[in-house]
Amino acid sequence: MTRLAAARLRHLGHDPVPVLRKAGLSLEESDNPEARLDVGCQIALLGLAAEMLKDDVLGFHLAEAADLREAGLLYFVLASSTTFREALERAERYSTIANEAITLRCLRGREVGIDLDYVGVPRHADRHQIEFVATVLVRMARQTTGTALRPIRVAFVHPRCTASQHIEAFFACPIAFGSACDVIAFAPEASEFPLTGADPYLNNLLVGYCEEALAHRSRPVQALRTRVENATTPLLPHGKARAGEVARKVGLSQRTLARRLAAEGLTFARILNELRADLAQHYLQDSSLSVSEVAWLLGFQEVSAFTHACKRWTGRTPSQVRSQETRDLYQRELHRSSMTR
Numbered sequence: 001m002t003r004l005a006a007a008r009l010r011h012l013g014h015d016p017v018p019v020l021r022k023a024g025l026s027l028e029e030s031d032n033p034e035a036r037l038d039v040g041c042q043i044a045l046l047g048l049a050a051e052m053l054k055d056d057v058l059g060f061h062l063a064e065a066a067d068l069r070e071a072g073l074l075y076f077v078l079a080s081s082t083t084f085r086e087a088l089e090r091a092e093r094y095s096t097i098a099n100e101a102i103t104l105r106c107l108r109g110r111e112v113g114i115d116l117d118y119v120g121v122p123r124h125a126d127r128h129q130i131e132f133v134a135t136v137l138v139r140m141a142r143q144t145t146g147t148a149l150r151p152i153r154v155a156f157v158h159p160r161c162t163a164s165q166h167i168e169a170f171f172a173c174p175i176a177f178g179s180a181c182d183v184i185a186f187a188p189e190a191s192e193f194p195l196t197g198a199d200p201y202l203n204n205l206l207v208g209y210c211e212e213a214l215a216h217r218s219r220p221v222q223a224l225r226t227r228v229e230n231a232t233t234p235l236l237p238h239g240k241a242r243a244g245e246v247a248r249k250v251g252l253s254q255r256t257l258a259r260r261l262a263a264e265g266l267t268f269a270r271i272l273n274e275l276r277a278d279l280a281q282h283y284l285q286d287s288s289l290s291v292s293e294v295a296w297l298l299g300f301q302e303v304s305a306f307t308h309a310c311k312r313w314t315g316r317t318p319s320q321v322r323s324q325e326t327r328d329l330y331q332r333e334l335h336r337s338s339m340t341r
Contacts, residue, residue, distance in 0.1 A: 001132050002042045004062045005049040006030045012053060019048045039101035039129075040121050046128035056163040056286075059128030063135035064170065068143060071136070073213065074098045077206040079144050080199045085191040087144060088114060091137070094210045096217060102133060111153065113185035122226055124233045124279055127158045131167060134184055138171055141186070146196040152187050155179035157234050159297055162288040178297060180234040224250075224260055228268065229275050236276070236299035243268040277313040280306075284322045291318045 002025065006016040017027050023045035029035045050058035068075055074097055081087040088106050091114065095104040105115045114137060116130065123130075134154065141149045150172040160177035168175050231249035235241040246268065247257040261267055276298045283294040295306035295318075310318045 001059070001062060001129060002037050002045050003030055003033070004066055005046055005058065008053065008058075008062065009049055014052055016049075019052060020045060023048055039099065040125075043121065043126045043129050046132075047125075050128055056161045057128075057131060057166055059130070059132035060135050060167045060170070062128075063132040063139065066136065068136065068140055071098055073206065073209060075140070077203065077210050078140060079195065079197045080203040080206060081144075081195055082198045082200060082203070083191070083195065084141065084145055084149075084186075084193040085112060087140075087195060088112065090207070090210075094214065097210060097213050099133070100217065102130070107183070107185055110188055111185040112188055112191045113151065113153075113183065116182040116184075118230055120223070120226060123157055123230045124275065124282070127161075130156065130158070130182055134182070135167070135170065137184055141190075144195045144197060145190075145193045147193065149186060149190060149193070151184050153183065153185040155181060155183045157182055159283065159286070159289060159293075161286050178234075178237050180238075224264065225266060225271060228257075228261070228271050232272060232275060233279070236279075237297050239299055239301070241272060241299050273309075276309065280310060280313065280318070281321075284318060287322075291322075294318065 006020065006027075009016040009019060016030065020027055020030055024041040025037065025045060029037060046059060050056065055061060074091075074094055077094060078087040078090050081090055085106075092104045092106045095102065101119055101121045103117045103119055105117065107113045107115060116133065118126075134156075138149075138151060152173065153176075154171055154173050155176040157179060158177065160175075164175065164177065227250045228246055231246045232241045235245060235249075243257065244254045247254040250257065252260070258268065261271070279298055280294065283289055283297055284291075289297070291306070292303050295303045298306060298309075300306040300309070307317055310316065310321060314321055
């Protein structure tokens with residue numbers, strides 16, 4: 001994703017170096033296909049590139065044009081599987097070879113598909129990476145089955161933006177934004193669809209390579225704060241972001257959660273407050289969201305309560321924050337235009 005984003009910046013006449021540097025990456029890392037890139041830096045890079053390119057669905061557009069074979073070993077072990085279900089099971093087991101921050105779990109029961117979870121990085125900071133991954137999965141489903149396979153259900157934790165209609169048109173399926181989880185589901189009959197490139201001998205060989213690669217990957221350590229943030233974000237719009245519910249989501253009792261947070265100098269109330277402040281900054285940059293919608297996404301029952309909180313965080317009302325963001329964007333564009341004349 002990082003390399004595709006850097007290439008897109010170059011193609012459209014932008015120097016990727018300052019953007020990469022701001023995201024904590026170097027041009028050498030971006031140009032080296034063997035380099036393992038920090039996923040937090042990648043998320044930051046995609047966000048900065050999307051802002052520079054004025055592309056609210058940059059992750060989708062990068063995935064739409066990408067050569068799927070660039071996924072390397074992961075792509076070929078999926079494509080050589082016998083059935084769609086088997087390919088999904090391979091994706092569940094081996095996806096961390098390509099991206100350690102997103103874990104894939106096969107849906108069990110009446111639906112066939114994938115549930116995506118973030119590990120070690122805050123989910124609320126991302127839109128573009130998850131839309132990239134989801135688009136790649138749908139493209140792979142269509143390419144490997146040789147059909148126009150479309151999901152019957154897609155859900156994302158992040159909110160809708162104006163350009164989200166382009167992703168829905170590609171998926172040929174409505175997307176439930178602001179959901180409790182990230183999911184791509186297909187009809188149950190897709191489970192036994194044969195893959196056009198099925199090769200059991202090659203697949204067995206590649207599975208061996210994948211197992212070896214998996215054995216050499218250290219599982220990322222997930223900070224408790226990140227786990228709490230990722231569990232809290234989808235609960236906010238539904239008014240359920242309470243310590244007891246979040247503790248249950250992370251597999252702890254409320255008392256244990258409080259004790260472990262205290263050991264790190266944290267409280268649930270502080271994490272909740274800082275998470276809301278961070279999300280507010282993201283949401284207010286999206287002009288397609290009204291202030292009342294932002295308040296709802298943050299779990300405030302009244303706009304006035306959100307306004308008071310925003311003044312506490314920034315010293316400004318939500319409308320003033322949004323106006324400042326607009327002015328800052330205009331100034332950046334003005335400066336960029338003057339530099340390219």
